[in-house]
Amino acid sequence: MPGRRSVVDYSLQRRAVLAGVHAGRTGLFEVCDASPYLSRAAKYHGQPTDVACPVCRRERLTLVNYVYGEHLGPVAGQAKTEAELARMDAAQDEFSVYQVEVCRGCGWNHLDCSYVLGAEPEPGRQPRRGRRRTATEQ
Numbered sequence: 001m002p003g004r005r006s007v008v009d010y011s012l013q014r015r016a017v018l019a020g021v022h023a024g025r026t027g028l029f030e031v032c033d034a035s036p037y038l039s040r041a042a043k044y045h046g047q048p049t050d051v052a053c054p055v056c057r058r059e060r061l062t063l064v065n066y067v068y069g070e071h072l073g074p075v076a077g078q079a080k081t082e083a084e085l086a087r088m089d090a091a092q093d094e095f096s097v098y099q100v101e102v103c104r105g106c107g108w109n110h111l112d113c114s115y116v117l118g119a120e121p122e123p124g125r126q127p128r129r130g131r132r133r134t135a136t137e138q
Contacts, residue, residue: 003089003117003118004115004116004117005115005116005117005120006115006116007113007114007115008113008114008115009112009113010110010111010112010113010114011112013110013111014054014110014112017031017110018054018055021055028055028106031055031108031109031110032055032056032103032106032107032108032109033107033109034102034103034104034107034108034109038064038100038102038109039102039104039107041064041066041079041102042062042064042102042104043062043104044079045064045065045079045080045081046062046063046064046079046102047062047063047064047065047081047082048060048062049061049062049063049101051101053103053105053106053108054108055103055106055108056103056105056106056108058105058106059103059104059105059106061101061102061103061108062101062102062103062104063099063100063101063102063112064079064099064100064101064102065079065080065081065082065085065097065098065099065100066078066079066080066097066098066099066100067080067085067088067095067096067097068095068096068098069092069093069094069095069096069118070093070095071092071093071095072092072095075088076095080097085097085117088117088118089117089118092117092118092119093118093119093121094116094117094118094119094120094121095116095117095118096114096115096116096117097114097115097116097117098111098114099111099112099113099114099115100112
């Protein structure tokens with residue numbers, strides 16, 4: 001996504017967690033603990049990858065994007081597809097995206113990266129609000 005900024009990559013933390021698993025210091029029950037909500041979000045809103053799960057090696061990982069922001073209202077905390085993120089980037093004030101990798105087979109999940117999208121705040125400018133939705137649109 002072209003508007004990404006303030007990107008934080010968690011691959012070193014991921015590597016450390018996996019090293020602990022492979023060395024036997026960390027149990028599988030500690031890392032393969034995806035909640036039912038995360039698994040469902042991966043199924044319906046996730047982006048499949050070609051990367052094999054680092055734990056079970058049977059399934060391919062799915063990336064799930066969660067959005068958070070002061071001006072998102074009821075949308076904050078929801079999983080969004082890449083297409084939805086692109087629309088939000090063009091229409092919303094600054095918001096954060098947290099991308100989680102999930103294995104729908106064994107439940108492995110880890111924060112992959114986080115970044116910021118949306119209009120950058122300008123000094124003295126009032127926040128832009130998204131179009132209000134009616135109750136039937138929500």
